[in-house]
Amino acid sequence: MPAISASAPAKIILFGEHTVVYGHPAIAAPVHEVEARVTITAQPTRSGPPEIEAPQIGLKTTLDRLQADHPIACAFQLVAEALGLDHWPAFHLRLTSSIPVASGMGSSAATAVALVRALSAFMGHPLSDSEVCALAYRLEQRHHGTPSGIDNTVITFARPIFFVRHQPVEFLTFAKPIHLLIGDTGIKGLTREAVAGVRQRWEQDPIGYGNLFQAIADLTRRAKEALMQGEMEVVGTLMTENHRLLVEMGVSSPELNRLVEAALGAGALGAKLSGGGQGGIMIALVHPQNVHQVGQALREAGAVNVLSTEVPALPPSR
Ligand code: PMV
Numbered sequence: 001m002p003a004i005s006a007s008a009p010a011k012i013i014l015f016g017e018h019t020v021v022y023g024h025p026a027i028a029a030p031v032h033e034v035e036a037r038v039t040i041t042a043q044p045t046r047s048g049p050p051e052i053e054a055p056q057i058g059l060k061t062t063l064d065r066l067q068a069d070h071p072i073a074c075a076f077q078l079v080a081e082a083l084g085l086d087h088w089p090a091f092h093l094r095l096t097s098s099i100p101v102a103s104g105m106g107s108s109a110a111t112a113v114a115l116v117r118a119l120s121a122f123m124g125h126p127l128s129d130s131e132v133c134a135l136a137y138r139l140e141q142r143h144h145g146t147p148s149g150i151d152n153t154v155i156t157f158a159r160p161i162f163f164v165r166h167q168p169v170e171f172l173t174f175a176k177p178i179h180l181l182i183g184d185t186g187i188k189g190l191t192r193e194a195v196a197g198v199r200q201r202w203e204q205d206p207i208g209y210g211n212l213f214q215a216i217a218d219l220t221r222r223a224k225e226a227l228m229q230g231e232m233e234v235v236g237t238l239m240t241e242n243h244r245l246l247v248e249m250g251v252s253s254p255e256l257n258r259l260v261e262a263a264l265g266a267g268a269l270g271a272k273l274s275g276g277g278q279g280g281i282m283i284a285l286v287h288p289q290n291v292h293q294v295g296q297a298l299r300e301a302g303a304v305n306v307l308s309t310e311v312p313a314l315p316p317s318r
Helices: 071-083 107-122 129-144 150-157 191-204 206-229 232-248 254-265 288-300
Strands: 004-015 026-031 037-044 051-054 059-062 091-097 161-163 178-184 270-274 281-286 305-311
Touching: 004 107, 004 150, 004 206, 004 232, 004 270, 004 281, 026 150, 026 206, 026 305, 037 107, 071 107, 071 129, 091 107, 107 129, 107 150, 129 150, 150 161, 178 254, 178 288, 191 206, 206 232, 232 254, 232 270, 232 281, 254 270, 254 281, 254 288, 281 288, 288 305
Parallel strands: 051 091
Antiparallel strands: 004 026, 004 037, 026 161, 037 091, 051 059, 178 281, 178 305, 270 281
8 A cells, every 4th residue: 555645625615604603605725835734644654553642732543542533533434434434544644724623724624624635545446635624523513512514515615605605606717816924823723612602602693693684694695796796996995894783792902903993004905704603713914015025014913923824816727
């Protein structure tokens, strides 16, 4: 069995986080920077159970010693079921990730996608993207309750998507590349809690929250057109409006709001939190010539990390 490597990118949600859980549309894009990837290598060894090493989380063990509900053990189990395997050969699996955890960049989904890809490829049966996506979704369900499926989908296909739960995914081709800065508050945001909080408030105020959800759904559809027409000012304005509605939904934080204000003050076309919120990251849409200025403003406003990324207009050739 030859050595293999597999990887998966981080992601950002451009529009529609949270409301996507309720069947409304959302737009997400992969982050192709090397500073935001999960990479896995698998190499045959002479004997023994699979060895697993994940330096970022201080893990160095063997498969038989992992708790059955550990995300890595679950990935082995699901892939074994999918391939009809009754045992694993001896090999060494090394997982490295540069995606900050609990930050809204899809670290858990990228880990799930990369594991499913690596394990199936190592066994000589690489699964198709659709199969990888479906298994990664099952892994996300085990660990995150009721995920919408947007994270595993955008990460598996590594292309911008217009996503509606339980509907076939729509791939988007933007009219122009878009330049974004990703500012990390450095505060961990627990998506599961943020999602549960929205549900509780929605149950208490179904009409008010229903109106907020509808307003985000409408601007997400408008944003799709604007991205496909290359109307960057419109995209930016809609991003900022989406942020304002997320603030009203109670999923932002003072730190996120400070970064959004700083980006807008430094000339960003638009800015919003991205992902589960209550910490984690925000994104700012910028003209390429403003990247430096907005990046500096984000750092001065408290961002612990700022990543510049471009979402290309055309899908990457793979
Ligand atoms: O925080 P993240 O990156 O897991 O993003 C979650 C997006 C939500 O819409 C808040 C939840 C979901 O399952 O879609």
